[in-house]
Amino acid sequence: MKIAIHHTEVSFSDRWVSYCVQKNISYKLVDCYKDNIIQQLSDCDALMWHFHNASPKDTLFAKQLLNSVAASGKKIFPDYNTMWHFDDKVGQKYLLEAVAAPMVTSYVFYTKKEAIEWVNSTGFPKVFKLRSGASSANVRLVKSRQEAVRLVNKAFGKGFSQYDPWPNFTERIRKFKHGKASLFNVFKGFIRLFYTTEFAKVAGNEKGYIYFQDFIPGNDCDVRIIVIGQKAFAMQRMVRENDFRASGSGITFYKRELFDEQTVKIAFDLTRQLNAQCLAFDFVYKEGAPLILEISYGFAIQVYDACEGYWDSEMNWHKGKFIPQNWMVDLTIK
Ligand SMILES: Nc1ncnc2c1ncn2[C@@H]1O[C@H](COP(=O)(O)OP(=O)(O)O)[C@@H](O)[C@H]1O
Ligand SMILES: [Mg+2]
Incomplete structure (x- = not known):
């Protein structure tokens, strides 16, 4: 078994490569951006690529390439069931509804007329989200009908x-104040006030649909459970000051006692039901009941090194450090 790995700095591939070296697993570095990628894979049995939601190139073709490679009988990570819905909250709404998963009630409209009718008949606050985005960047609280109408007009206008x-920019300043970003990073944000990102240019404006969720009040944190195969680990993220959003806050906790085992079981059960290799679930709680906000195959790397252990699918706790990216390789060569 020989694995092809697409290597990107500061991605899962750093650890995939180290693990292959350490375990003597046969691997080859390939370049998915090259026209001859299928040829490059001719002597390999699997392809692993940690493609990124904010990469202008990856989002253009990563899913198409990986699924094509799978069609030739080679293994892929992430596989179809793991990633078709990645960075697509609209896709996730349908998927989680279809399998009757406990999800925060979500709404999507594809015409202005239907969106306005809904806005006029529902209560506020609601949460507005773009279908894509991470670290809370494209998530906001909509406090009034007027605000929702403005968003609807934009969604069916310029987008x-x-x-x-x-x-x-203000998020960079917040991180700087908490010692989580450099002054240079703040400076980059300042420059970005005048020049948008390559990703935003390539992706174009999000328009022609609008997505909302019910707002679940009273959560001072969200809980992320990540399942990889038969193992799961968790992190609690506190919301930002005077904000309802936790993702990307950088304020995180890991003690086992913080996590409700029923929630971990839900994550295990759903990963099995969806036949996925690896899924991160973001949960909030409504009167004690866990509700999923979104799912994702990709996640940050170093922050989870602080986890104190993991559960197996029998819910036994394994105390101690671990490297989740190694489990991805194990799943691929299984
Ligand atoms: N419907 C909701 N009710 C309450 N809080 C929410 C809701 N949706 C999102 N949040 C908060 O906002 C954060 C970002 O939302 P999420 O959907 O996970 O987007 P992202 O992809 O940016 O992580 C979450 O971590 C959670 O704290
Ligand atoms: Mg999230």
Whole structure:
């Protein structure tokens, strides 16, 4: 068994390669951006690529390439069931509804008329989201009908850029104040007030649909459970000051006692039901009941090194450090 690995700096592939070296697993570095990628794979049995939601190139073709490679009988990571819905909250709404998963009630409209009718008949606050985006960048609280109407007009007008410069700049300042970003990073955000990102240019504006969720009040954190095969680990993320959004806050906790085992079981059961290799689930709680906000195959790397252990699918706790990216390789060569 020989694995092809597409290597990108600061991605899962750093650890995939180290693990292959350490375990003597046969691997080859390939370049998915090259026209001859299928030929490059001719002597390999599997392809692993940690493609990224904010890469202008990856989002153009990563899913298409991986699924094509799978069609030739080779294994892929992430596989179809793991990633077709990646960075697509609209896709996830349908998927989680279809399998009757406990999800925050979500709404999507493809005409202005239907969106306005809904806005006029529902209560507020609601949560507005673009279908794509991470670290809370494309998520906001809509407090009134008027605000929702403005968003609907924009969604069916010029649309939303994937890069909103002002909130991005203020978020960099917040991180700087908490010692989580450098002054240079703040400076980059300042420059970005005048020049949008390559990704936003390639992706174009999000338009022609609008997506909302019911707002679940009273959560000072969200809980992320990540399942990889038969193992799961968790992180609690606190919301930002005077905000309802946790994702990307950088304020995280890991003690086992913080996590409700029923929630971990839901994540295990759904991963099995969806036949996925690896899924991160973001949960909030409504009167004690866990509700999924979104799912994702990709996640940050170093922050999870602070986890104190993991559960297996029998819900036994394994105390100690671990490297989740190694489990991805194990799943691929299984
Ligand atoms: N419907 C909701 N009710 C309450 N809080 C929410 C809701 N949706 C999102 N949040 C908060 O906003 C954060 C970002 O939302 P999420 O859908 O996970 O987007 P992202 O892809 O940016 O992580 C979450 O971590 C959670 O704290
Ligand atoms: Mg999230």
